[in-house]
Amino acid sequence: MKNSKKSEPNFRKLTVLGEEYTTLYTRKYENRKPHKPADHKKLYSFIPGKIKDVFVEKGVAVSPGDKLLILEAMKMDNEIIAPVAGTVKKVYVVSGQMVAKNELLIEIS
């Protein structure tokens, strides 16, 4: 009989309440997404769809609640409104364009 070497588990370090432990990670823990603080000045498509209308252009001043564009998805017109006051820095899409999910639409400065 051959002596099969058991592979050593891939132990890692985990710090809890100031103590560092040797332990394994779960796949879910390894794949956790790093936190990104919300940037209200960048507007992304929350769903894939079609840009039906764009109401603003670069340099226009907007206040919270202003309609910026309409994203049509799942047969619904979704109004994309300004979450903050500012000036439109750039419009990345044009009317009639198809967009995927999480595509940058408008940036406000």
Next chain:
Amino acid sequence: MTTLRQRTEELRRRMRGASRGGGEAAIEKQKATGKMTARERILAVLDSGSFHEYDLFVEHAGKDFDMDKKYFPGDGVVTGTGTINGFPICIYAQDFTVAGGSLGYMHAKKITKIMDHAMKLKVPCIGINDSGGARIQEGVNSLAGYGEIFFRNTQASGVIPQISVILGPCAGGAVYSPALTDFVFVVDKISKMFITGPEVIKTVLGEEISMEDLGGAAVHSEITGNAHFFATSENECFDQIKKLMSFIPWNNTKKADPFPIKKPKNKVFKLTEIFPTDSKKPYDVRLVIKAICDDSDFFEVHERFAANIVVGFARMNGQSVGFVANQPMVLAGVLDVDSSDKAARFIRFCDAFNIPLVTLVDLPGYLPGIDQEHAGVIRHGAKVLYAYSEATVPKITVILRKAYGGGYIAMCSNHLKADFVLAWPTAEIAVMGPEGAANIIFRNEIQNAPNPEEARKKKIEEYKEKFANPYVAAAFGYVDAVIEPLKTREFILHALEISAQKKEDRPVKKHGIPPF
């Protein structure tokens, strides 16, 4: 006049017709994908010769879309009663070979009828799911059918054990019956569960994913936690079901049947070799369970999901018990969103079905992280407190090593009314670990010392000496007994024996509001 023999012949002919399922071609297709037929599955899971079928001659009630011209044998579901290890069971299995196992009005009626039987007879109900979903042609009646099943699942919850076996697709609304039952079994490459399938996800969201990656057996047993048992073949799955049934009672008024007493295999599972006293070192807590329980036979539930806590069934002197144990080998045994869910659910099952709980404690606290906080570790973690506090079955806790902070309280501490809290001499019951604590308590002294590093080390040692032990908690009576590790089984056996007649009342209420 026809004779009795002729009438019997006619019955047999009718039975043959109705039991042929969707016909040879459909059955061949089913088998080609590694699946058994509905009847084969029932026969495989039940004791040989015990199956008795009902409602074989039920026909569907669809009238629209030319449905009245179609005949679906048994309306796509097989229902009946039988036994597992001599244990009475109600069972149904959807027949994918008949109209894709789709659920119409009469199909649902057959299921709800056998569920009603199970409730009346107070016996477990097993549902084998293999269905394309609602029978669209029967419209709102198929939705009604699902609703009637969900209602019964909820009524039966905590009264009779309910088991779901996913042996094929189970999509859309259909997933909620398994989700409401106690244990869900899945088989690799055969089980598929999701609310929205890959097709719709692709059309609506533009995201491409295979059925297996979206809702296959591996995903549900490891990532979502929807499935409790994972098998690589249908036969392995049926063996798991039979094993599970041996640990649980018929209903909530009974105890699980006792088994002959067997000692643990102490020559294989040696506590002295398994267990490191340094609380930062990992080990597999399942080996400790095996060193304690009868025949070292531990039947794990949710083995792949949230492996930082271990839950499952074993026997102590022949009596079924539920073990809950932090797993230092994975994520240091922390409580987090998933492990809290997993433990709370298991505790509630054991409490509902008169299975005493043995808790082994070795955890550093809760998992730190933005993702955990934002995923609601507060309300999920609260489930463990709720489940343990609510439980009135005998509760025995053994603190093996670290029991820090909120984690100590949550793991069936004296304060949540454990009946017996035992601690090994290696136990460290404290607000936090020595390093963290020393750094906070002696911050100024350490900073102002001529050699801060040396001062830190000294203070950590001091704290360890004074607080990282079971004796402080024992001095307040929070630990009932500090025990020799090798006497753990003996102590637990005694505790179980002493609390066999335990009856604890809770305030009368309609129901509590657990932090769902």
